[in-house]
Structure formats: structure tokens, C-alpha cells
Amino acid sequence: MWCPPATWTLSWLGLLGLAGGATAPLPGHSIPNPPDVHHLAKLWQLTGTAMPAHNSVILTPGVADRVGTIFSRMPLKTNDFEASFTLVARAGVPGFQGDGFAFWYCEENASDLLASASSKHSHNQFELVAGTWYQHYAMLDLSEFGYKTHYKGLGVFFVKDDQGQPVVQVKYGDGTSSVGHQTPMELRDGYDHQVKVRVTPDTVTVSIFSKGEAKGTVSSPMSLKPGGYLGFSSFGGTKDAYNPKERSTFVEIKGFEVLNYASGPGEDEVLVAPPIGAAQEKEDALGAHSSFKEHRDESEAIKELTNMIFKLVIESKPQREQMKAAITALSKRIAAVEETFRTLKKELDKKTGHDLGAEFDAIKKELADMHATAHRDTDARGKKLADLHSDIEHVHKTASSAGGDISGDLDSLSRSNEQVLDQLSNQHKRMFGVSIFAIAFIIIAGLSLYNKFRCWEKKHVL
Ligand SMILES: *[C@@H]1O[C@H](CO)[C@@H](O)[C@H](O)[C@H]1NC(C)=O
Numbered sequence: 454m455w456c457p458p459a460t461w462t463l464s465w466l467g468l469l470g471l472a473g474g475a476t477a478p479l480p481g482h483s484i485p486n487p488p489d490v491h492h493l494a495k496l497w498q499l500t501g502t503a504m505p506a507h508n509s510v511i512l513t514p515g516v517a518d519r520v521g522t523i524f525s526r527m528p529l530k531t532n533d534f535e536a537s538f539t540l541v542a543r544a545g546v547p548g549f550q551g552d553g554f555a556f557w558y559c560e561e562n563a564s565d566l567l568a569s570a571s572s573k574h575s576h577n578q579f580e581l582v583a584g585t586w587y588q589h590y591a592m593l594d595l596s597e598f599g600y601k602t603h604y605k606g607l608g609v610f611f612v613k614d615d616q617g618q619p620v621v622q623v624k625y626g627d628g629t630s631s632v633g634h635q636t637p638m639e640l641r642d643g644y645d646h647q648v649k650v651r652v653t654p655d656t657v658t659v660s661i662f663s664k665g666e667a668k669g670t671v672s673s674p675m676s677l678k679p680g681g682y683l684g685f686s687s688f689g690g691t692k693d694a695y696n697p698k699e700r701s702t703f704v705e706i707k708g709f710e711v712l713n714y715a716s717g718p719g720e721d722e723v724l725v726a727p728p729i730g731a732a733q734e735k736e737d738a739l740g741a742h743s744s745f746k747e748h749r750d751e752s753e754a755i756k757e758l759t760n761m762i763f764k765l766v767i768e769s770k771p772q773r774e775q776m777k778a779a780i781t782a783l784s785k786r787i788a789a790v791e792e793t794f795r796t797l798k799k800e801l802d803k804k805t806g807h808d809l810g811a812e813f814d815a816i817k818k819e820l821a822d823m824h825a826t827a828h829r830d831t832d833a834r835g836k837k838l839a840d841l842h843s844d845i846e847h848v849h850k851t852a853s854s855a856g857g858d859i860s861g862d863l864d865s866l867s868r869s870n871e872q873v874l875d876q877l878s879n880q881h882k883r884m885f886g887v888s889i890f891a892i893a894f895i896i897i898a899g900l901s902l903y904n905k906f907r908c909w910e911k912k913h914v915l
Pocket residue numbers: 526527528562563564565566568
């Protein structure tokens with residue numbers, strides 16, 4: 454009897470499975486849209502900017518210098534599967550460096566790795582404000598869009614290449630380096646794009662569809678092991694001269710679905726969440742025909758607004774904290790300076806025994822008065838000078854118009870001047886004669902006195 458080898462049977466089964474499309478959904482690794490927060494909290498780990506919104510999971514709202522990650526807490530038990538998701542990305546202001554996001558199927562438990570890193574660093578308010586959290590992430594090897602640079606497994610990157618052109622890369626990492634292929638693709642247009650990541654035991658193919666049409670495909674051979682962890686991560690980028698109002702690329706995921714192509718189970722059964730989709734449909738059917746439809750729309754809008762405000766509050770918190778701290782520090786310093794000044798004044802008053810403040814005021818007043826007086830005097834003097842000037846001018850004019858008349862006056866003036874001078878010199882001469890006479894008299898008197906002394910000496914009176 455002929456028995457087919459076991460491998461034949463297996464491959465036939467596999468072929469049948471492919472032909473018949475025998476794929477099994479893996480709800481424990483899928484995220485329905487709108488996301489259910491209980492399901493997310495139980496099966497996924499979210500850090501940083503990744504947060505559920507009312508009809509998507511936001512990876513990054515475009516905040517610079519922040520990471521966001523979402524990873525499955527449980528491993529996938531198959532290496533033959535398809536992960537598909539709807540991606541919406543909106544470009545922010547130009548000039549950001551290093552922003553981008555990635556899809557992962559990694560060998561390590563990323564949630565475990567990121568749990569302590571995020572609570573100690575990327576969720577640490579002080580490190581966020583000081584801008585130091587990233588150094589710690591880099592030291593922990595977490596600088597590839599918030600996940601490991603030296604990862605093991607598959608990374609699909611939606612990034613900009615060295616020339617700044619948007620590309621999609623499919624790369625295999627072995628823990629030291631990564632290799633793969635890439636294709637140019639711009640997805641940051643705000644429209645829905647369907648991304649399918651088909652993982653088979655020997656190849657990974659990423660296909661992207663926009664409005665139902667194929668937009669591009671990248672494929673790279675690699676053999677991934679079952680037991681990897683699915684997830685996304687993103688980095689908001691950095692910018693020189695960054696204004697906090699500026700946004701980098703906004704990225705959100707609208708629904709994530711994983712199909713198992715292998716024949717075995719793709720995940721643990723305990724993970725399966727309650728059928729959220731069914732409940733949602735029922736409620737929608739009810740909602741559409743209810744008389745409270747308008748009211749419901751309104752509360753839906755309010756919910757959306759609340760979400761938005763919450764996000765804004767969260768994003769602007771670091772800046773507000775910083776500003777508050779700066780203002781508090783400044784007012785404290787001013788108070789200290791005032792206090793010192795007051796003490797100094799008191800001390801001075803005590804030492805000198807005067808009220809220096811009052812004295813200072815008095816001095817100030819005096820100075821002001823002096824200034825006013827000086828000003829007045831200067832004005833008066835200036836005025837006099839001006840008068841004199843105009844007088845001189847007047848005289849000059851009169852002189853030039855009167856001609857000889859005044860020259861006669863001048864002549865008489867000079868004559869009288871001469872007379873005065875003569876008189877003065879005569880007096881001087883007379884004075885000189887008198888003084889000569891006086892000197893002669895003194896000399897004669899002296900000599901006679903001297904003679905008398907000599908006579909007394911000879912007679913031995915002295
Ligand atoms: C992976 O890590 C997370 C976070 O520490 C933990 O909750 C989860 O149980 C881990 N998964 C496995 C399979 O150990």
C-alpha cells in the first residue's frame with residue numbers, strides 16, 4: 454500500500470487552504486474601528502502620543518520631539534499572516550527632521566521593553582520639560598521611532614530618505630543591522646490608504662491601495678519566526694528654531710485587522726474580546742431611526758470636541774509648566790531683592806541715625822531747585838548777551854552809516870586816553886624819585902649810626 458509522505462499531505466493542505474481562502478481572523482490581534490478602550494487596555498500597550506480617538510487610534514498628533522507606540526501584549530503564533538490597516542497621514546509644516554512611523558513584527562516583547570522606559574523617561578514630566586528623555590531612549594537603544602534601532606524581526610518604515618523624499622521600506626533586522634527594499638511613496642495627503650502587510654515564512658510584501666487602486670508594492674525576502682509581537686511606533690521629529698505651535702506629520706490608524714493563513718491557531722483563545730462590531734451595528738441601527746438622532750449627533754460632536762481639548766491640554770502642558778515655573782522663579786527673585794533693599798535701608802538708617810530716605814528726598818529737592826535757578830540765570834545771561842550783541846551790531850551799523858562823525862569822537866577819545874597815560878607815567882617817575890631819596894636817607898642814617906658805635910668801642914664803653 455502506498456502512503457504519501459507527511460510533508461506532501463501538509464503542503465496539499467496548505468494549497469487547499471490558499472485556494473479556498475481558508476483564513477482565520479485573529480481578533481485578539483486586531484483593533485476594530487472605532488476602537489474599544491477596554492479591548493485596547495487589555496491586549497495592547499500604548500505609550501506616549503499614541504491614544505485612542507473616537508474613530509481611530511492616533512499614533513502622533515504631530516507633536517515634535519515625542520514618541521508614540523502601540524504594541525500587542527501577546528505574541529502572534531503564526532509566521533503566515535496578513536496584517537492590514539487603514540492609514541491616514543497629514544503633512545505638517547515643512548522643515549522637520551527624523552519624523553516618521555513604523556509597523557513592527559518583532560521577536561522581543563516590546564511592551565515589556567517600553568513599559569519602564571516610557572514611565573521613567575517619555576512620560577516623565579521633568580525629562581519632557583528639560584528635553585532629556587531622548588538621551589535615555591538613545592541609551593536604551595530605543596531611537597528607531599521609539600523602538601529598537603537593533604531590532605530583531607520585521608520593520609516597515611514610512612519615512613523620508615536622505616534626500617528628504619518619502620519612502621516605504623521593508624527591512625529585516627537581525628539584532629545588529631537591518632536590510633531590505635524600499636520604494637518612493639507619498640502618503641501624507643490626508644486621504645485613507647489601505648496598507649496590507651503579507652508575511653509568509655520566506656517573504657514579506659507590503660502593498661498600498663488608495664481609493665481602491667494599487668498605489669505600490671515593496672517586497673523583501675526574509676524568514677520570520679512565529680511568536681513575534683505586532684505594533685506601531687512613531688516619532689514627531691525635530692526642528693531647528695522650533696515654534697511649539699508648529700505640527701509635524703499627523704498619523705492615525707483606522708482599524709487594524711490580522712488574518713491567519715496558517716492552519717494552526719494564530720493566537721491564544723483567551724484573548725478574544727467580546728464582539729464589539731455587532732454591538733456597534735445594533736446601536737447604529739437603533740440610532741439611525743431613533744427620534745433622538747439629532748441629540749445623539751450633538752453629543753457625538755461634543756465628545757469629539759472634548760477629545761480634542763483633552764489632546765490640546767495634554768500637548769501644551771510642558772510649555773505651560775515651563776512658563777509657570779519661570780514666572781514663579783522671577784517673582785520670588787523680585788521679592789527677595791525688595792526684601793534685601795528694605796533691610797539695607799533700615800540698616801543704613803540705624804547706622805547713620807538719620808532717616809536717609811527723607812534726607813535723600815531733601816537733597817533731591819535742593820538739586821532740582823538749583824537746577825531750576827541755574828537754568829533761569831543762564832537764560833537771563835543768554836538774554837543779556839543777545840542784547841549786547843544786538844547793541845554792538847547797532848553801533849556798527851550806525852558807525853558805518855555815519856562815517857567821519859564818529860571818527861572825530863574816536864580821535865578825542867584816544868587823545869584823552871594819551872593824557873591819562875602821560876599823567877600816570879609822570880606820577881610813576883615822581884614816585885621813583887621819592888623812593889631813591891628815601892633809600893639814600895636810610896643809608897646815611899645807617900652809616901652815622903655805625904660810626905657812633907665804633908667811637909664807643911674805642912672808648913671801651915662797650
Ligand atoms: C509582554 O510584556 C507585557 C508588559 O510587561 C506583559 O503584560 C505581557 O504579559 C508580556 N507578554 C508575555 C507573553 O510575556
